[in-house]
Amino acid sequence: MSLDPSYVGRTYPPTAPYQVGREKIREFATAIGATDPAHHDPEAARTLGHADVVAPPTFPFVLTMAANQQIVEDPAVGVDYSRVVHGDQRFAYTRPVVAGDELVCVSTIEDITSRGGHGFLTTRTDITTVAGEPVVAVWSKLVVRGEA
């Protein structure tokens, strides 16, 4: 089953607010070996001008992976998840994510193409605070491998 390009431009409803926890940031930073005190110690983060510990740059993927489930699982779009591999990933920051943030994701299908029997789905997820302040824009390109 191939991807339906008529869904380019479709925007999905905002996700429920995600509470960024201090311990979650510490856990994520520890898992990637990031030892900078600003990921672990609120005092160190405050000296850099942040309200609380700072998330590593790829942390927002934790939110967008969950938010993009609504696209991947949308039967109309036609993604066979068992055939999906991660193609590209990008983060464009307005400001870093910090503990205490309450974040909402709005995902849009930015592009759907097919080439060589494979489907390519590019999503853009805008992450904002619940007040609507932009934090980071996240692009993911998924490759749906062909049957051949």
Added chain:
Amino acid sequence: MELPARTFRVTRADLVRYAGASGDFNPIHWSDRIATKVGLPGVIAHGMFTMALVGRAVTEWAGSPDAVVDYGVRFTRPVVVPDDDEGTEIEVTAVVREVTEEGLTRLDVTATCHGEKVLSQARATVRTAG
């Protein structure tokens, strides 16, 4: 200008820890049985784990954990992680492509495993002044 190379060792235990922290429990990152069933040589690292390690190198080069303004990669080749104590190694190098008047530094990053590129078009923009 070339930045000092960084090497990251990756073991199965690292993948399990990353799976838990990130919420990505895809079994190709912990089960050889399932990884080989879908045609992989064995368990592979999460692409986002590789991207996170490279992100660490980028923030450490920049000198601040909050310096990243823009960061993007293309995943070109899986990082196979054997089930032994050594695991594998990812080597990261970068060159400075541009320093802007606004205090931004643009880096072109290379990440390899066993001498083969695992990322392409890996680019980061970091705030280095102001």
